[in-house]
Amino acid sequence: MIFGWFGKRARRRAPAEALFARIAEASRRPALYIDGGIPDSFEGRFEALALHMFVVLRRLRELPPPADDLAQDLIDACFAYLELGFRNGGVSDIAVPKRMKKIGQMFYGRLQAYEAGFSAQDAAALDEALGRNAAPSADPAVLSAYLRAAAAGLAGCDLGGVLEKEPLFPVFHGKEAVHDV
DSSP states (O other): OHHHHHHHHHHHHHHHHHHHHHHHHHHTOHHHHHTSOOOSSHHHHHHHHHHHHHHHHHHHHHSOTTHHHHHHHHHHHHHHHHHHHHHHTTOOTTTHHHHHHHHHHHHHHHHHHHHHHHHSSSTHHHHHHHHHHTOTTSOHHHHHHHHHHHHHHHTTOOHHHHHHOSSSSOEEETTEEEOOO
């Protein structure tokens, strides 16, 4: 009986883990660091991941159930990935919970800041949030345009569309964000 429970749980999380893998892959695109001004460091990689997670979570929040379950499974997959990164990076078992708490606060802070910037009437609000967090030494308008293009690309997708959309994010080309055709 216990093995059946693990099988159901694994089947339920498989779509979220596959979606997270695509998000993580998109967050590692070299152009984000070279042309987008995101620092190529652990912190910068976290910022790029948070940007991509924000766009997908924002769309999932707009969809009816079971999108909320997928969103939670997606967040769980993200934090399991981050925890594994700490452990592989040599952080001790004792220090991992402290780091995870801090990164959780940072993650949810970024989501709130980007949502406020995205929802504001003034387009500069998102630029300001991105400049403060993701690209402090670059033109945040470049990342802002990329996020808006990514959100527009997901806007018409239902839950199945989000899971199957190819490409999930536009290609980042410095000043332009264009979907592959």
